[in-house]
Amino acid sequence: MNFISFRFLWQYVFLVDDQKSMMDVALMSNVDPVNIGLGCSDKPAPVTSLKPRKKTMTSVYLKFFETAADGKTRRCKFCGQSYSIATATGNLGRHLASRHPGYDKSGDAASNAVVRTATVVKKSQPQGKANQVDYDHLNWLLIRWLVLASLPPSTLEEKWLVNSYRFLNPSIQIWPSDKYRTVLDEVFRSMREDVRALLEQVPSKLSITLDFWTSFEQIYYMSVTCQWIDENWCFQKLLLDICRIPYPRGGAEIYRCLIKVFKFYNIENRILSCTHDNSTSAVHACHTLKEDLDGQKIGPFCYIPCAARTLNMIIDDGLRAAKQLLSKIREFVIELNASSMISEDFIQLSTAFQEGTWKFPLDVSTRWSGNYQLLDLVRKAGKSVDAVICKYEEMLGSRMLLGSCDKSVVNIVHQYLEPFYKTTNNICTSKVPTVGLVLFFMDHISETITSCRESRHSPEWLKNAAEEMAKKARNYINQVCNIFTYMTAILDPRIKGELIPDSLNSESFLDEARTHFMRNYSTNHFSSMSSGYNAQEIEDGGSVSFAEEIARKKRRTNMSSATDELTQYLSEAPAPIPTDVLEWWKVNSTRYPRLSVMARDFLAVQATSVVPEELFCGKGDEIDKQRFCMPHDTAQAIFCIKSWIQVGIKFKIKSTEIDYERLMELAAAAAPPDNSPAVLIRSKNND
Numbered sequence: 001m002n003f004i005s006f007r008f009l010w011q012y013v014f015l016v017d018d019q020k021s022m023m024d025v026a027l028m029s030n031v032d033p034v035n036i037g038l039g040c041s042d043k044p045a046p047v048t049s050l051k052p053r054k055k056t057m058t059s060v061y062l063k064f065f066e067t068a069a070d071g072k073t074r075r076c077k078f079c080g081q082s083y084s085i086a087t088a089t090g091n092l093g094r095h096l097a098s099r100h101p102g103y104d105k106s107g108d109a110a111s112n113a114v115v116r117t118a119t120v121v122k123k124s125q126p127q128g129k130a131n132q133v134d135y136d137h138l139n140w141l142l143i144r145w146l147v148l149a150s151l152p153p154s155t156l157e158e159k160w161l162v163n164s165y166r167f168l169n170p171s172i173q174i175w176p177s178d179k180y181r182t183v184l185d186e187v188f189r190s191m192r193e194d195v196r197a198l199l200e201q202v203p204s205k206l207s208i209t210l211d212f213w214t215s216f217e218q219i220y221y222m223s224v225t226c227q228w229i230d231e232n233w234c235f236q237k238l239l240l241d242i243c244r245i246p247y248p249r250g251g252a253e254i255y256r257c258l259i260k261v262f263k264f265y266n267i268e269n270r271i272l273s274c275t276h277d278n279s280t281s282a283v284h285a286c287h288t289l290k291e292d293l294d295g296q297k298i299g300p301f302c303y304i305p306c307a308a309r310t311l312n313m314i315i316d317d318g319l320r321a322a323k324q325l326l327s328k329i330r331e332f333v334i335e336l337n338a339s340s341m342i343s344e345d346f347i348q349l350s351t352a353f354q355e356g357t358w359k360f361p362l363d364v365s366t367r368w369s370g371n372y373q374l375l376d377l378v379r380k381a382g383k384s385v386d387a388v389i390c391k392y393e394e395m396l397g398s399r400m401l402l403g404s405c406d407k408s409v410v411n412i413v414h415q416y417l418e419p420f421y422k423t424t425n426n427i428c429t430s431k432v433p434t435v436g437l438v439l440f441f442m443d444h445i446s447e448t449i450t451s452c453r454e455s456r457h458s459p460e461w462l463k464n465a466a467e468e469m470a471k472k473a474r475n476y477i478n479q480v481c482n483i484f485t486y487m488t489a490i491l492d493p494r495i496k497g498e499l500i501p502d503s504l505n506s507e508s509f510l511d512e513a514r515t516h517f518m519r520n521y522s523t524n525h526f527s528s529m530s531s532g533y534n535a536q537e538i539e540d541g542g543s544v545s546f547a548e549e550i551a552r553k554k555r556r557t558n559m560s561s562a563t564d565e566l567t568q569y570l571s572e573a574p575a576p577i578p579t580d581v582l583e584w585w586k587v588n589s590t591r592y593p594r595l596s597v598m599a600r601d602f603l604a605v606q607a608t609s610v611v612p613e614e615l616f617c618g619k620g621d622e623i624d625k626q627r628f629c630m631p632h633d634t635a636q637a638i639f640c641i642k643s644w645i646q647v648g649i650k651f652k653i654k655s656t657e658i659d660y661e662r663l664m665e666l667a668a669a670a671a672p673p674d675n676s677p678a679v680l681i682r683s684k685n686n687d
Contacts, residue, residue, distance in 0.1 A: 064096060076100075099171060137663050139175045143183060144651070144660055147642050150626040152634050153180035181634055183653065188637035190652050191644050195238065196265050198649070202236075204228050205272035205601035209609040210254075212245075212277055213627045220245040221627070221635065222254060224261050229600045233586035235432055239643035240265060242636040251284025258289060268293075273484065273605040274303040278310060300516070302484035306609035307438045308427065310476040311445065312616065315368055315420050317468040321461050322375070322413045325406055329374040330364050332389065332400045337361040342395075346381075346388050355381035365618035372421045375414040382407060412462060419448045428613040432581055435485055436492030436500070438607035443501040446473045477503050484605070487513045491599040493575040493584050517566050521598040565595040 065074040065083075073082045074092070078100045083092065146153060156162070157177050165172050175183075199206075211223045224240045241264075243257040262268035274289065276282035286303035293301045319326070336343050343360045350358055362377065363370040378385060382402075389400050402410070423441045427433050452458050452466040486509040489500050497505060569592055575584055581603065589596035614620040630638060645651060651658045 064100075065092060099169075137666060138172065139180075140658060140660075141663055141667065142174070143180065143187075146180070147184075147638055147645065150630065150638055150642060152629070152631050152638070153177040153184070154631070156180065181637075184634060184637040184641070187651065187653050188641055190654050191641060191649055194649055194652070195240070195644060198238075199226070199265050199267055202228055202270075203231065204597075205604065206267055206270050207272055207604045207606055208258075208274045209606050210258075210274065210276045210282055211610050212279065212282070213624070215630060215632065215635070216628050217632055219632050219635075220249045222257060223639070224258065226265075226267070227606055228604045229582065231600075233582040233589075233600070235582060235604070236647070238647055239640055242639050244632060244636075249281065251281045251288060254281055254285035255288045258285060259292075269296075269298045271301060272299075272601055273301065275306055275606045275609045276303060277609050278305045278313075300484065302482060302605075304435075304482075304485060304605075304607075305476060305479050306607075307442060307476070307480075308608040308610060308612045308615045310472060311420070311424065311427075311442070312368065314445065314449075314469045314472050315417065315424075317465050317472070318417050318420065319371060319413065320465055322409055325402070325410060326371055326374055328400060328402070329378055329410075330366075330370075332385070332396065333362050333364050333374060333377065335396055336388070337364065342388060342392055345391065346384055349384040349387050350381050353381070353383045353387075355384050363618050365621055367618055367620060368421075368424060368616045370618055372414075372417065375410055375417070378402065378407065378410045379414045412459065416448075416452060416462060420445065424612065424616045427608075428616060432603070433607055433612065434488070434492045434495075434581060434603055435605055435607045436489035436495035439480070439485070439489055439501055439504065440495055440499050442473070442476065446470070446477070449473060477501070480504075483509055483512045483516075484602075486510075487516065487598075488602045488605045490570065491595075491602050492581055493588075494577050494579055494581065496570055496574045498574055514564075514566055517595065517598055521594050565592045568592075569595055 064077055066077060067074055067085070068082070072085050074085060074087070075082050076095065076099075078096075081095065081099070083095075142156060145151075146155065154177050156174055162174065165174060205228070207227045209225045209227065211225075212221065214220050222243045222245050224243065226238045226240050228236050230236055241261045243261065245253050245257060247253075259268070262271065271293070274286050276286055283303075283305075290301050290303060293299070336346060337360060347358065347360075350356060358377070358381065363373045386401065389396055389398070423445060427438060427441060430437060449466050449470050453463055453470065458466070481504050486500070486504050486506075489495050489504065490497055490510075490513065497510075585596055585599050585603070592599075608615075614623055627635075641651070651660060
């Protein structure tokens with residue numbers, strides 16, 4: 001959630017003044033969206049009010065405004081707003097009509113009652129003309145908030161939220177949720193056209209990732225995300241669509257949804273790879289897609305399983321023996337996080353016992369990051385844990401104490417899974433987790449599992465777990481072992497042939513890679529360089545100087561050797577592991593002009609179908625919650641618009657861009673200074 005925007009939004013609600021909405025609900029009723037007011041980047045056409053002008057109050061205004069002691073200002077008895085003594089009575093009448101509708105029926109008693117209430121909420125405003133704003137600007141700010149926070153429009157129907165707005169300003173009108181849904185749907189369609197235009201300008205191949213989830217309505221969704229590397233060697237990622245997969249939710253239904261998305265964006269002949277979530281239905285859909293593309297002879301296409309999901313399933317097998325212990329430890333840590341008194345005692349004890357420094361709150365998520373921290377806590381700060389439980393036994397209960405056998409299991413599992421934790425950390429923090437790097441780590445994981453199975457010191461229960469882990473690792477390697485992943489791996493300058501897994505490194509793959517390079521990248525991308533003379537020179541009778549003729553022969557000779565850039569590239573030592581892969585290719589693309597084009601295509605192939613930290617870390621819980629709770633009528637629009645905004649695509653409806661920077665400027669301008677709060681209780685500035 002954008003807390004700064006929401007703070008401005010609330011101040012904006014309170015300080016909205018004289019001018020009522022000029023952008024009506026008719027915005028979605030075939031009215032040109034250019035009339036959305038100051039929040040639009042296009043200049044709106046002037047709107048003539050249809051309401052009759054109210055009569056001025058040459059004598060009646062004294063009932064509702066009182067003259068200050070200095071005789072220079074008049075103050076509204078309802079809200080305390082001050083106006084210069086020279087202000088026309090018509091302006092005072094418009095203030096009453098806008099801010100206090102029904103004032104003419106309320107009488108003096110009502111006026112006095114309102115004055116007493118207003119003194120609690122609002123302090124006197126500085127002199128001067130109030131900001132002229134449009135009520136519907138608030139609704140556009142709310143739309144932005146819903147999108148960025150991934151909240152359904154029904155959120156704005158909550159009684160207490162609506163009453164809060166009315167308390168701050170009774171004249172504020174929030175759109176009904178149906179209007180929000182209609183606007184979001186129109187914004188989605190408008191922005192989707194910009195996404196399609198953007199993809200048409202991408203010169204390289206595209207890679208696709210698929211992710212699936214089921215909502216509370218038992219609707220099965222698929223996200224389709226597109227990745228590529230642009231000509232400046234920057235990695236680009238764009239959510240294309242959120243598809244509702246119909247019953248029976250099998251491979252055929254997934255395939256049809258995929259084809260529909262590809263055809264809409266006109267990219268079906270530019271897809272190089274698809275990374276799926278390891279499910280049987282997704283595998284069947286990708287297999288059908290490959291048969292379809294191969295039949296059309298569109299070009300090479302491959303599909304691979306998600307390495308992060310595979311690794312997560314392998315880790316779950318390793319944690320199986322410690323599941324009950326983890327539940328007990330988690331219960332203790334939840335109590336530890338909840339009580340500042342207990343956590344302070346724990347910090348003092350861990351310092352005294354020299355058992356490390358711990359930052360609260362500790363991660364108690366059921367994902368891998370939380371599980372490992374629980375193991376880490378007991379292994380490294382066991383004395384402190386026991387001391388705290390004993391001290392607060394009446395509150396915590398002795399059931400939380402771990403016996404010597406329990407601690408032994410924790411220590412064994414922690415030690416065994418430590419390389420897995422380091423691996424997931426590296427994958428999560430890597431700027432671009434390429435297929436080559438992930439295969440390098442997965443090979444290390446396989447070696448760790450093998451060592452456990454073959455060790456005489458491993459307990460039998462751990463060997464049984466390692467056996468299940470090994471099956472999943474082998475299954476992954478079997479699926480991922482193909483010529484496409486080989487080419488992707490060797491084009492990572494940190495991996496090349498030296499660090500590639502033995503199961504993937506073969507002479508036949510190298511020969512195929514060279515053939516693919518020579519056929520698709522050696523000349524096709526540089527046809528203008530491959531010919532000695534152009535057509536105009538031939539028509540002119542070949543009027544080329546002798547020196548130029550020699551130079552061109554030299555160039556053609558160099559061309560034949562340059563076509564084997566792959567051999568030259570592989571003959572050099574790998575780059576250090578911390579190297580930024582895309583930066584390396586950006587610098588070395590002049591040395592390998594043809595191979596760099598191939599690298600830009602293949603390095604966009606994704607090793608994981610989801611962002612790894614969403615799977616391994618606690619923040620994935622929030623994403624799952626948002627997906628689960630989003631109703632089907634807004635899921636597509638909310639998630640797609642959010643993704644598109646984050647990559648810089650402008651928020652627009654039809655042909656009109658919504659200028660949110662301008663809206664925020666208006667909100668900031670309407671907000672009171674920090675030293676004179678407008679409301680009794682202010683939210684903290686969560687910058």
